[in-house]
Amino acid sequence: MSKKKKRGKPKYDRPSKERGPVKAKKHLGQHFLKDESIARQIAETLSLKGYTNVIEIGPGTGVLTKYLLSEEIRLVAMDLDADSIIYLNHSFPLEHPQVLKGKATLEVVEADFLNYDLNTLFGKEQFAITGNFPYNISSQIVFKMLEIKSQVPEFSGMFQKEVAQRICEKEGNKTYGILSVLVQAFYDAEYLFTVPAQVFDPPPKVQSGVLRLVRKPNFELECDEKLFFKVVKSAFNQRRKTIRNSLKTFELSEELRSEEVFDKRPEQLSVPDFINLTKKIESDLKEHQ
Known part of the structure; x- marks a missing residue:
């Protein structure tokens, strides 16, 4: 006696013109x-x-x-x-x-x-x-x-x-x-x-x-791009704190940390402000390595 083959799901059971539209998942x-x-x-x-x-x-x-x-x-x-x-x-x-x-x-x-x-x-x-x-x-x-x-x-x-x-x-x-x-x-x-x-x-x-x-026509930053990303992310990861506190791990000089920008919170800084801040941090880190 021949064994009956088990009926599985159709191999091609996907949407097509005949089968109707795709269902959202x-x-x-x-x-x-x-x-x-x-x-x-x-x-x-x-x-x-x-x-x-x-x-x-x-x-x-x-x-x-x-x-x-x-x-x-x-x-x-x-x-x-x-x-x-x-x-x-x-x-x-x-x-x-x-x-x-x-x-x-x-x-x-x-x-x-x-x-x-x-x-x-x-x-x-x-x-x-x-x-x-x-x-x-x-x-x-x-x-x-x-x-x-x-x-x-x-x-x-x-x-x-x-x-x-x-x-x-x-x-x-x-x-x-x-x-x-x-x-x-x-x-x-x-x-x-x-x-x-x-x-x-x-x-x-x-x-x-x-x-x-x-x-932008000129989309090259006037600062180190990787450092810019790091500064922005670090600042907003503690957005309720001032820049001085949120960037503590950068180990910046007291001279730089005393600048007025460090008294602000991240949402107060414009994009050019963050670029300028990154430039200052980059210079400070090189000077005090």
């Missing part, structure tokens, strides 16, 4: 944008001046992707969700007019942006980053962008509203912090508009905000 922080006008507005935040390469993080079901492809660009849509990747490859309209004319290209990549070697995509060429970012990793995306800022002239996209506002905030406000200073040292940051929860599926419990970052 909570553990990936997915909230799919369903408002076409907002998708168009986000796509239009990129000027595409001096570059044609773009990475879209978290394309989901392609609502933003199709508007990005209306320009003459090379687009890489990167998502960690295998279901989204299959949906985009099988259901997304690759017969987009710009793609058919050879004026735009789309490459769908299943990968984690935070751990991906971007040199394998564009080499040393310039590229922009955009997307409806998963809120649970949005700050990490910004920090990775700062590591490769020499290749990223523009960055735009959707964040949780409070995070987007924090990135664009100026000194003197409680939400001004590490991200504000580090980003604005290299980019002009602009909060563009707020997005209500009901335009997503499923709706998040928070409002969202869209921002745009444009790299």
Whole structure:
């Protein structure tokens, strides 16, 4: 007698044009944008001046992707969700007019942006980053962008509203912090508009905000960059303390520590103030080694 084979799950039980749309996954922080006008507005935040390469993080079901492809660009849509990747490859309209004319290209990549070697995509060429970012990793995306800022002239996209506002905030406000200073040292940051929860599926419990970052023409700091990052992070890690107390571990000279800037709290210092402070600390450390 022949044994009956056990029936397992279908090997190809993933979303496609016939199987319906991708379902948002909570553990990936997915909230799919369903408002076409907002998708168009986000796509239009990129000027595409001096570059044609773009990475879209978290394309989901392609609502933003199709508007990005209306320009003459090379687009890489990167998502960690295998279901989204299959949906985009099988259901997304690759017969987009710009793609058919050879004026735009789309490459769908299943990968984690935070751990991906971007040199394998564009080499040393310039590229922009955009997307409806998963809120649970949005700050990490910004920090990775700062590591490769020499290749990223523009960055735009959707964040949780409070995070987007924090990135664009100026000194003197409680939400001004590490991200504000580090980003604005290299980019002009602009909060563009707020997005209500009901335009997503499923709706998040928070409002969202869209921002745009444009790299400054001269984004080289007048101080040691690694030391600058260390000073900013150390200052805000103890934001209720004065700079004098939060930077105790730097073992600075009493002469430097007596300066007026050390009486202030970190949120009182502008980006140029932090750069000047870093220059003074760098000089002091060299002098008293």
